[in-house]
Amino acid sequence: MxxxxxxxxxxxxxxxxxxxxxxxxxxxxxxxxxxxxxxxxxxxxxxxxxxxxxxxxxxxxxxxxxxxxxxxxxxxxxxxxxxxxxxxxxxxxxxxxxxxxxxxxxxxxxxxxxxRLSLIPEDDKQHLSFSGFPSGSDKRQVLFITPTELKPHAGPEPPPFAILLARACERISALRSFYGAGPLDFDFRELVREAAAVRCTGGALSWHQAERRSGRSGQVHPLGGFTGFAEYEGALRPFLPWLEAATWTGIGRQTVWGKGVMELSCPAGPALSTEPHPLGPSGSGPDPR
The missing domain is CATH 3.30.70 (Alpha-Beta Plaits)
Structure with a gap:
């Protein structure tokens, strides 16, 4: 990579x-x-x-x-x-x-x-562009804050890590290609293949049904998805920058409208950032009133 x-x-x-x-x-x-x-x-x-x-x-x-x-x-x-x-x-x-x-x-x-989020850590420095996790930690909990859809995952069990990572990489890569510095230089297939070795060790999801009716066409569009959490364990270090970026971009379908909001944490440990971003990715920061 x-x-x-x-x-x-x-x-x-x-x-x-x-x-x-x-x-x-x-x-x-x-x-x-x-x-x-x-x-x-x-x-x-x-x-x-x-x-x-x-x-x-x-x-x-x-x-x-x-x-x-x-x-x-x-x-x-x-x-x-x-x-x-x-x-x-x-x-x-x-x-x-x-x-x-x-x-x-x-x-x-x-x-x-x-x-500016570093998506791939520099191998010689062996550090990420954000802080909060012990360097040897190999467990993460992914919190799905708003309804999330990850094709081809249909639930009700937590999504395999490879599917989670693939959908994050696709969205981030598309945003950077169309609006940022250009296409990403990485091997998508190899990254997802390596991600398949990360195990899902637990979690709990709930499905939420919702829909909207278009004022222009009159068509009804589904807006449902799952919320909850999933826990993953394994060689997670190469994938953490992608997941951190996904907390900002959203993941899965209809992210532009607020679906697929996710956060990261260590199970029974600290939140991802020891020093919160001025405007946090989940939108759950203090009301600026």
Missing amino acids: AAGVDLDILACRLSLCARRFLRFPTPASNRFRGALGFQLPEELFRPSATQGPSGLRDRPRPFTLRCHHLDGAAFEPGARFFLDLHLFTRDPAPFQNAFERLEWLEVIEWNTASH
Whole structure:
């Protein structure tokens, strides 16, 4: 595998104020999905390519909403709340403009923090670009915070580690190819083959059923998935940077709308980062009010 491959992320936290009474559905992302569809440029909301393989024509959107803390919440006029947005482009202006045009809320403050995550550790230094785990630790717990779908895994048992890693690598690689520094220099098949040696030693998942109806087409789209946790044990070190990046990008289907939010921890141990990022990947940081 190549060394020194990274992913750039612009983490944004919007401090918002309700202009009128607001009650968010579950998931709350449904409220923002339709609104942003009318406000964002088409190349950001529905990116596509006119040439190339069919599997690459429907590109991932270059952003991810983190608003699961708003699921089912209600706000009186004048009440403040926050929304987290992870961008994989360097220009937040189109998103700022889109949110400022939403007539049912007011943007009070927009904070950003840039992160560069090393996806592959440098072999000669033998360290990662983030801290928190003992160097000899070979166990990790993956927490699935919001409904998650990982094809071809269908549950109800926790997903095999190789499937978890493959879906993380595919999404991260696509985001970097289309919006970042270019295609990643690594052997995907070899990485997944090595990941198959990592064992799933336990976990508990629950399935959540949800759906949304498109205001444009009238079609009903499933939004369900599993939440819970899975524990893995084995030679995890080469894969940790990918999983750390996945806590920012999301994993699986419909991640742009907040599905597939995951966190990492050591079983009965510390959280991943001893010093939290200024704008944490799960969107569970303090309300900036």
